[in-house]
Structure formats: structure tokens, C-alpha cells
Amino acid sequence: MNAPLRRARIDLDAYRSNLDLVRGWMEPVEVMAIMKADAYGHGLEPIALAAVDAGVRWIGVLTVPDALRLRAIGVGEDVHLFTWQHDPALDFRDAIDSAVDLGVSNAAELQRVVDAVDQRPARVHLGVDSGLHRDGATPDAWPALVALAVDAQRAGRIEVVAAYTHLAESSDDDDSAAVAVFDAAVAQAEDLGLDVPFEHVAASLAGLERKEFRKDMVRMGANLFGIPGADGVSAADLGLEPVMTLTASVAKTKRVPVDTGVSYDYTYRTARETTLALVPVGYADGVPRRAQGRVEVTIAGRRYPVAGRVAMDQFLVDVGDDDVRVGDTVVLFGTGEHDEMTVIEWGEALGTIGEEITCRIGARVPREYEGHEVEGRVGSWLRGEQP
Amino acid sequence: MSAYTGITVSREALIANYATVADRVAPAGVIAVVKANGYGHGALDAARAFVDAGAEWLGVADLDEGIALRQAGVDRHVRILAWLHAPDEDFRRAAQYDVTPAVSSVEQLAAAADSEVPAVHLCVDTGLSRNGAVESEWAELFAVAGRIRQQGGRTRVEGLMSHLSNASRADDLDQDAALRRALDGLAANGVVPDVVHLAASAAGIAVPETRHDAARVGLALYGLSPFADRTSADLGLRPAMRVTAAVLRTVPVPAGDGVSYGYTWRAATDTRLAVIGLGYSDGFDRDFGNHVSVRIGDRRFPVVGRVAMNAMHIDIGDADVQVGDEVVLWGDPADGDPAVEEWATAIGTINYEVVARVGRSVERRTT
Numbered sequence: 001m002n003a004p005l006r007r008a009r010i011d012l013d014a015y016r017s018n019l020d021l022v023r024g025w026m027e028p029v030e031v032m033a034i035m036k037a038d039a040y041g042h043g044l045e046p047i048a049l050a051a052v053d054a055g056v057r058w059i060g061v062l063t064v065p066d067a068l069r070l071r072a073i074g075v076g077e078d079v080h081l082f083t084w085q086h087d088p089a090l091d092f093r094d095a096i097d098s099a100v101d102l103g104v105s106n107a108a109e110l111q112r113v114v115d116a117v118d119q120r121p122a123r124v125h126l127g128v129d130s131g132l133h134r135d136g137a138t139p140d141a142w143p144a145l146v147a148l149a150v151d152a153q154r155a156g157r158i159e160v161v162a163a164y165t166h167l168a169e170s171s172d173d174d175d176s177a178a179v180a181v182f183d184a185a186v187a188q189a190e191d192l193g194l195d196v197p198f199e200h201v202a203a204s205l206a207g208l209e210r211k212e213f214r215k216d217m218v219r220m221g222a223n224l225f226g227i228p229g230a231d232g233v234s235a236a237d238l239g240l241e242p243v244m245t246l247t248a249s250v251a252k253t254k255r256v257p258v259d260t261g262v263s264y265d266y267t268y269r270t271a272r273e274t275t276l277a278l279v280p281v282g283y284a285d286g287v288p289r290r291a292q293g294r295v296e297v298t299i300a301g302r303r304y305p306v307a308g309r310v311a312m313d314q315f316l317v318d319v320g321d322d323d324v325r326v327g328d329t330v331v332l333f334g335t336g337e338h339d340e341m342t343v344i345e346w347g348e349a350l351g352t353i354g355e356e357i358t359c360r361i362g363a364r365v366p367r368e369y370e371g372h373e374v375e376g377r378v379g380s381w382l383r384g385e386q387p
Numbered sequence: 388m389s390a391y392t393g394i395t396v397s398r399e400a401l402i403a404n405y406a407t408v409a410d411r412v413a414p415a416g417v418i419a420v421v422k423a424n425g426y427g428h429g430a431l432d433a434a435r436a437f438v439d440a441g442a443e444w445l446g447v448a449d450l451d452e453g454i455a456l457r458q459a460g461v462d463r464h465v466r467i468l469a470w471l472h473a474p475d476e477d478f479r480r481a482a483q484y485d486v487t488p489a490v491s492s493v494e495q496l497a498a499a500a501d502s503e504v505p506a507v508h509l510c511v512d513t514g515l516s517r518n519g520a521v522e523s524e525w526a527e528l529f530a531v532a533g534r535i536r537q538q539g540g541r542t543r544v545e546g547l548m549s550h551l552s553n554a555s556r557a558d559d560l561d562q563d564a565a566l567r568r569a570l571d572g573l574a575a576n577g578v579v580p581d582v583v584h585l586a587a588s589a590a591g592i593a594v595p596e597t598r599h600d601a602a603r604v605g606l607a608l609y610g611l612s613p614f615a616d617r618t619s620a621d622l623g624l625r626p627a628m629r630v631t632a633a634v635l636r637t638v639p640v641p642a643g644d645g646v647s648y649g650y651t652w653r654a655a656t657d658t659r660l661a662v663i664g665l666g667y668s669d670g671f672d673r674d675f676g677n678h679v680s681v682r683i684g685d686r687r688f689p690v691v692g693r694v695a696m697n698a699m700h701i702d703i704g705d706a707d708v709q710v711g712d713e714v715v716l717w718g719d720p721a722d723g724d725p726a727v728e729e730w731a732t733a734i735g736t737i738n739y740e741v742v743a744r745v746g747r748s749v750e751r752r753t754t
Contacts, residue, residue, distance in 0.1 A: 003474045005449060037668030037696050038748060062697055085664050085697060088389035088633050088711040105636055108710070133638050133646050133660055134698050140639070170650035249474050252491055254512065254521045262516045266554040276516055280449075280471050284423035284743040289736050312423050312743055313448040313471055314517060326494075327474035352673050359668035359696065363424065363747040364451070 003249040003327045005280040006365045010042050012050045012378060013371030014241035014335075018224045019054050021239055026207065029214045032082060032200065034221030036062035041358040042225060042244055043367045045073055049378045050371075052079055060219055064090060067100040073381055084127065084135055084164075092116035096123075101161060103127050105135045107144045110152070117157045124149065124158045126196075128165040128185045130178035136165055139181060146189045153194070162198035163189065167213070169205050169229075179213055205229040208238075226335075227344055227354035234336075234344060242342050244358050245334035246365070250299065250326050251314070252278035262316055263308030267292065270307075275319050277304075279330050282313040286361040287332065291315070294349040298331045298340040299324050333357070390633040390713030392664055393750030396428045398436045400627040400719070404610045405440035407623045408602075412591050415598035418468060418584060420446040420605030421456070427670075427742040428609055428628055431459045432753040437608060438465050446603050450476065453486035470510055470518055470548070478502040489548055491519050493531050500535050500542040508546030508582065509573070513565035515552045522565065525572050533576030546582035547573065551597065553589045553613075563597050589613040592622065610719070611727065611738045618728075620721055628727070628742055629718035630749075632663035634683075634710050637703065646700050647692030652677055659703050661688075663714050666697040670745035671716075675699070678733035682715040682724055683708055 023031050033056050039047035048059060048070050059075075060082040061067050067081040075081070077099045084103030086092075093116045095102060103125040104110045113122050126149060127136030137145045152158040165182045167175045179201060186196050199215040207218035209230065222228065226235045226242035235242055254276050262268040262276065270276075279297065283289045289310045296303040297317060304317040317330075331340040347354040369382060409417050419442040420426075425433035434445050434456055444466045447453045453467040461467070463485050470489035472478075478499040481488050489508040490496045499507045509532060512519035520528050532544045549566050551559050566585050573580065583599040591602030592613070606612075610626040612619050619626050640646065640654045661683070667673045676694045680687040681701055691702045701714065718724030731738045 005471065005473045037666075041668070085635065087392060087664065088635065129638060131645065132648070133640055133644070133692075133700065134662055134695065135636065138638055168645060168648055168650055170645055170648070174645065174650060251471060251474060252518060254516070255523070256516055256521060260516055261514065261552060261554060261558075264515070264552055264554070266552055266558070278517060280473075282423075283740045284427075286744070289740045308516070311517065312426075312739060316517060326492075355696065356667045356673055360670060360744060360746060362744075364449075 003329075004366065005251065006246075006248040006285060008361055008365050008367050009245045009247065010046065010367050010369050011241070011243050011245070011371050012046065012369055012374060014226060014243045015047060015050055015224060016054050016371070018226055018240050018243070019051060019056065022220050022223055026214065026218050030058060030217040031056070032058035032060050032217055032219045033224055034060040034203070034219050036060065036066070036221070037359045040221065040225050040227075040355055041361050043369070044069060045381055046369050046378045048075060049073070049376075049381055053376050053378070058082065058217060060084075060221075064092070064095040064100055064102075068094060068098060071098045071100070074377075080123075082125065084125070092122065093118065096120060099123060101125060103135065103164060104145070105129070106137050106141055107148045110145060110148050114148070114152045114157045121156055122158045123161050125162040125164050126160065126189070128163060128182045130165040130167070130181040131174065132166045132168045132178070134166060139185065142185050142188065143192065146192045146194050150192060150194050160194060160196070162200060162216075163196045164200045167202065167206050172210070175206055175210065175213070222355050225355075225358065227358070229353065235342060236336065242333075242335050244343065244361070246281075246332040246361060248279050248281045248330045248332065250277045250324060250328045250330060251280040253324055253326055262318075263311060265309060268308035268318075270318060275321065275324060276307065276316045277319050277324050277328075277330075278314055278316055280314050281332065281365070282311050282315060284312045284362055285365050286357065287315065288350055290350060295332075295346055296341060298338065299328050301338050303339065389711035390631055391752075392632040393630075393752065394428070394745060395629045395631065396432060396751065396753045397625070397627045397629070398432070398753050400610050400625040401433060401436035401608065402440040404608050404624050404627065405437050405442060408591070408604050408607050409441065412598050412602045412604075416444065416601040417442060418444040418446045418601050418603040419608055420587075420603050422446065422448040422452055422605070423743045424747075426605055426609050426739065427745045429751045429753060431456060431461075432751075433609070434461055436753075444468060444601065446605070450481055450486055450488070454480060454484045457484040457486065468508060468546075470508075478504050487545070489546070492524070493528050496528065496531055496535070500540055503541040505541060506543050506545040508548050508580070509544060511547065511549050511566065511569045513549040513562040513569070513585075514558065515550050515562075517550060519549055522568075525569060529572045529576045529578065532573065532578050536578055544573075544578050544580055546584065547580040548584045548603075551585060551587065551590050556594060559590050559594050559597060606739055609742065611742070618720070618726070625721065626717075626719045626727065629724065630716040630745070632665050632714045632716065634661045634708060634712045634714060635664050635698075636662045636710060637708060638662070645692075647676065647695055649693055651693050652691040654702075659705065659708075660691070661701045661703045661708050661714065662698055663701065664698055665716070665749070666695045666699060668696045668746065669749050671699065672734050674734045675730060679730050680725060683712060685723065687725070
């Protein structure tokens with residue numbers, strides 16, 4: 001069908017271009033492309049294949065099941081897949097057999113990994129909790145984790161690949177303090193007889209702004225999707241291109257008189273006789289209910305505010321006397337090239353960040369991939385061909 | 388043993404709620420609404436539960452949702468109604484999969500008739516200004532409906548529907564009056580629909596005049612109250628969705644330390660945190676942090692710091708909480724679980740949005 005109710009266009013050329021740009025900035029430091037949360041809502045498999053085709057050799061996917069999804073579609077072991085959040089009931093055997101890199105947070109978790117080793121040693125990254133308090137070992141728990149890692153490596157059960165931490169990005173001083181905690185932990189590990197061959201600390205924001213935090217590798221997520229995180233910095237300022245464009249087709253137009261109440265609770269009333277256009281995307285699809293009065297969409301390059309409450313499946317815009325017709329394309333957010341809002345602007349308008357918006361675009365919104373990468377392995381995957 | 392991380396939907400609660408609602412709106416029937424993945428509960432399992440409870444009608448927003456139910460095996464003796472259509476929809480797939488479209492315009496009605504869809508419902512706008520033909524379009528729409536009937540085509544105008552704004556009882560009754568005008572207009576063209584439906588959960592419960600032949604009920608069937616001032620229990624309903632997560636890690640935190648991105652919360656005293664693996668990408672708003680509490684064992688503990696993409700923090704103090712323990716985000720308050728309405732209120736929204744936006748990344752099981 002030519003005019004689907006709703007779709008998210010994913011521009012793989014833009015992703016590739018962002019990747020090239022970011023890798024250039026980070027040179028000679030390695031870049032890990034972060035694709036957790038289904039590649040921030042963009043679709044894990046196509047993004048991963050596009051990145052691998054572009055030469056990416058480190059991918060971060062959060063969980064072992066997601067890493068195994070990538071191994072299953074032919075992402076080979078020359079590509080390291082880093083995972084760092086593990087369900088307490090997870091059996092690590094498949095991960096170890098598939099050479100999935102495991103971030104571990106404490107000795108108990110490392111022991112579970114060691115116990116799951118059969119033939120191949122497990123590839124392990126030791127996590128340091130430097131203040132974010134999400135994963136990694138606190139300074140008190142660190143020596144026990146290191147001691148176990150030393151023993152397990154000596155026994156050939158694991159290979160310690162790296163040490164890592166996450167920064168809270170609260171303030172420059174806090175981040176500096178966190179990196180000091182991390183550096184002390186690495187020094188302590190060396191004292192305890194562990195060689196730490198590789199270190200990664202910074203993610204998108206600190207990776208850009210704090211050169212001294214780049215260590216051996218920077219984990220880049222949001223930047224690669226064209227959603228830089230710094231306050232007041234647009235993607236265009238940095239040369240990054242937003243990868244996702246969310247569109248819908250006008251499903252209904254109607255001429256209504258002055259003072260017509262619109263949508264639930266009539267929180268919007270028309271100021272004059274006007275045309276309302278129905279946009280078939282609602283909060284179940286990822287447009288927050290609070291978007292009324294905060295975001296604007298474009299139709300044929302003109303901006304219109306959301307009129308009335310966003311409902312579960314739809315909302316309305318007041319298009320005045322403009323010639324808007326059923327089937328016209330509504331751009332909710334995109335690159336900004338045609339005066340539409342970007343997802344960063346959505347984040348700002350809605351009191352959150354762009355990533356929250358893209359991650360939560362729902363299952364009813366089909367992702368459609370475009371860009372030259374669709375010709376390659378991504379295309380094969382999208383056509384359902386076996387790797 | 389480690390606790391389950393995901394959504395558990397109680398089939399028993401869905402069935403009981405259906406019975407409660409059916410009883411409440413009788414002699415009107417119920418169109419069980421399972422759009423938006425069954426308001427986040429899982430459309431197929433919800434549909435099966437409602438059908439087993441006696442539902443003869445299911446409601447979805449669009450044809451894709453209806454077709455997915457058919458493809459998953461929902462039997463054709465169960466009617467499926469869909470009311471939101473793509474601009475160039477030709478309705479052939481509606482005929483093929485036996486999904487009944489509710490049409491909002493002459494164009495849609497003509498397209499449905501051309502595709503020999505066996506039955507359609509007409510959707511009219513009685514005030515919500517959303518879907519549905521506006522009153523100025525009725526004469527033409529109803530005339531076309533009359534002609535289709537006269538010409539003896541395969542398509543029958545079976546139903547008439549509209550949707551209420553719930554702005555106030557008086558507004559709802561105004562809309563009801565408009566719907567009755569539409570019925571008169573249709574009758575003048577020789578069309579008398581068998582199934583007239585206007586009310587959804589709220590009016591179905593509170594405004595009996597609007598029930599007509601059926602109420603289209605979604606929220607209440609999942610056990611949630613559409614009213615700010617009445618709980619599920621007040622309405623005799625049981626929330627069917629329970630969200631739980633396993634503790635991934637516990638971590639001691641000294642007084643003064645910040646937690647999670649931006650350090651929006653700092654420990655007032657030495658304490659311990661539990662981390663769970665659900666975050667905003669799973670449908671839990673960043674803003675829930677510092678505004679909601681969860682249940683572990685028989686106690687409540689606050690969610691602290693900003694909710695991250697895949698994780699959130701809970702301040703557990705010196706409670707005996709271990710890795711693998713069950714954290715309940717929300718469930719049935721009658722069982723001592725937090726209510727989803729607490730989460731909705733915390734971010735200034737309604738229970739509908741919170742359940743419907745729990746993401747596809749979250750595992751779902753029906754027990």
C-alpha cells in the first residue's frame with residue numbers, strides 16, 4: 001500500500017554517515033556501536049548488519065539474548081558483541097560458545113560465568129561501579145572480583161578482555177571523580193596481578209566532550225542515530241543526521257464550526273470554522289499523551305500543533321483553511337530539512353531526551369529501511385534470506 | 388530461584404472482568420476492545436480470554452490488528468470490528484479475513500461495498516471530532532447506504548457507531564442525541580442497523596442511556612477504572628496486568644552519593660540500592676524515578692534516580708533483599724501490589740497510557 005497509516009523510515013545511509021563521522025573524531029580510539037533497546041528502536045538486525053558492513057568490530061547490545069540474535073543472522077566472531085546486563089537465571093553457556101563478550105559486575109556473577117565454561121574460555125570485561133551504581137563492582141567489592149578473575153584466567157577458564165565503567169554525566173567534576181575511581185581500580189587490579197589489556201569508560205556524551213576519557217574505546221549509541229545528548233547542540237551542529245523519520249498519512253479531514261470541542265475532555269476548542277486532520281498515531285504508538293500543545297507536525301512543509309488530547313491510536317491537528325487531504329503525509333519528526341521537528345526537539349518539548357522517544361515507537365509502526373545498505377547484507381536479511 | 392522479569396496477565400481476571408462488565412451493561416452486549424496489543428496485555432491472549440468468557444465481538448483500531456488475530460486463529464464466528472483505515476484502503480483484505488470495517492466516509496463505504504465486504508458499520512462523529520463522518524456529511528453517507536441496500540449488493544450496513552468525549556455527562560447525552568438523529572437519518576433511507584454502539588468503558592458503566600445495543604469496552608475488561616475517583620475494586624474489577632522484575636544486583640551506597648544519570652537523587656544516609664532490568668526503552672518513563680514505589684516482599688520501596696534506558700534503581704535501605712528477589716512494579720492492589728494508577732498519577736497521565744506503552748521488549752505471559 002502506498003500510504004500506510006504510520007511508518008518509521010530508517011535511513012541506513014545516515015547511520016553509516018554518522019558512524020564514519022564519529023569514528024573519524026575518535027581516531028585512533030576504537031568505537032563500540034551501541035545497539036541496546038533494539039538499536040534505540042531502529043531495529044537491531046538491520047542496524048547491526050549495516051554497521052558490520054561498514055567495518056565496525058565492536059557492538060554493544062546489553063543482553064546475551066540480543067547478542068545471540070546477531071550471531072544467528074551471521075554476525076561472525078570477528079565482531080565482538082559486548083553484553084553487560086544479565087538476568088540472574090541466565091545460563092551463560094550459549095554466550096560463551098558463541099564468543100559473546102560478558103561484562104560482569106561482581107564475583108558471584110563471574111563465578112556463574114566460570115561455572116558455565118566448557119571448552120572455550122569466556123571473554124570477560126570486568127565492570128567498575130564508579131558512581132552510577134547500576135552495574136560494576138563497587139571499590140569494596142572490586143578486589144574479590146579481581147582475585148577470582150586472576151585465578152580463573154590462570155586456569156584457562158576466562159580471558160579478561162577489558163575493564164569498563166559507565167559515567168553518570170551529572171557534571172564534569174562528578175565524571176572526573178568517577179574516572180579517578182576507575183583508574184584506581186585498574187591500578188589496583190594490576191597490583192593484584194591482573195593485566196588489564198583494554199579499557200572503556202566513555203559513552204556518547206563524554207566521548208565527544210572529554211577527550212581524556214576515551215581510553216582504548218568509546219561506546220557510541222545516541223550519536224550514531226543522530227541524537228546528540230549535549231544541551232543545546234543539534235545534530236546538524238555536529239554534522240550528524242537523524243536516522244529515524246516518523247510519518248503518518250492523514251486518515252480523515254473534516255470541516256467543523258467555531259467552538260468545536262476536540263478529542264477527549266474537549267481540552268481544545270476551535271477558534272473559528274476550520275479543518276481538522278486526523279493523524280493515526282497515538283500514545284500506544286509512542287507519541288506521549290502530554291504532546292498536546294508541545295509538539296508540532298508538518299504537512300507539506302507547514303507546521304501544525306497537536307489539537308486536543310492525544311488518544312491511544314490517533315490525534316488531530318487544526319489545519320485552518322489549508323488544502324490538506326486524506327492521504328497527505330504527516331511528518332512527526334525527521335531530519336529537520338523540510339521544517340519538521342527533529343526527535344531532539346521532541347525530547348526537549350516533552351521534557352525528556354530523544355532516545356526515549358525513538359526507543360518507545362511501538363510495534364504497530366513498521367520500520368522501513370532505506371539507503372544503499374539495503375542492497376547488501378541488510379537487504380538479504382530484510383528479504384528473509386538465510387545468512 | 389530468580390523472579391520473572393516481565394508482564395504476567397491473569398486470564399482468570401480477564402474472564403471475571405468480562406463477566407462483571409457484561410452483567411453491568413446487560414441487556415446491551417459487549418464489544419471487547421483489544422487494540423494496541425490488548426492495551427499492552429497481549430492482544431491474542433486477551434482476545435482468547437474474552438471469547439472464552441462469551442465475547443461475540445472484538446474491537447481493534449485497524450485492519451492489521453484484526454488480520455493478525457485471524458491469522459493467529461481467532462475463529463470466524465467471533466466478529467472483529469476495525470475503525471481506523473489507511474487512506475487508500477480497498478478493504479479486500481477485510482473481506483478476505485472477515486474483519487468488519489467501520490467506515491467514516493462515502494469513499495470508504497463505496498470501497499468496502501466494491502470489495503464485497505459482507506457487513507460494515509457506519510462511524511459518525513457526534514462531537515469528539517475524531518473519527519466518523521461529521522453531521523454535514525451524513526445526508527450523503529446515509530443516502531449511499533440506502534442505495535447500497537436497495538441495489539441488493541453483498542454489503543450490509545449492520546451497525547452504527549460513534550465515540551464519546553467523556554467531557555461531562557451533559558456532553559455525552561448531547562452526543563447520544565446526535566447519534567439518535569443519525570439513526571433517524573439512516574431510517575429515512577431505509578436502513579435500520581442491528582448493532583448501534585456508542586459507549587466505551589466510562590459511559591458504559593456510568594451513562595446507561597448511551598449503551599444502545601453494545602458497549603465497546605477496553606480498559607474495564609483489563610480490570611482498570613476509567614474514573615479518577617473510583618478504583619478497580621469500587622467497580623468490582625480485578626487488574627489483570629502484573630509487572631515484576633528480578634533484582635539484578637544490590638549495591639551499598641554511602642550517604643551523599645548520587646544515583647543514575649544526572650544524579651537526580653542522592654542518598655541521605657548510608658543505604659543499599661537494588662537494580663532491576665526494566666527501563667524507559669521498556670516503557671517505563673524516565674520521570675518515574677523519585678516518584679513511584681515498588682513492592683518487594685511485604686514492603687514498599689521507592690524508585691530513585693532517573694530511570695535509565697534499561698534499568699532502574701530502588702532504595703532498599705537495610706531490608707533483606709537479595710539478587711533474584713521479585714520486585715512488583717504494579718499489579719492488583721487487592722493482593723497488596725502497587726496500583727498502576729500510582730504510576731500514572733506520578734507522571735500526570737492516565738492508567739490507559741501506562742499499560743498501553745509497556746514496550747514490546749518486555750516479555751509477556753498469561754497464566
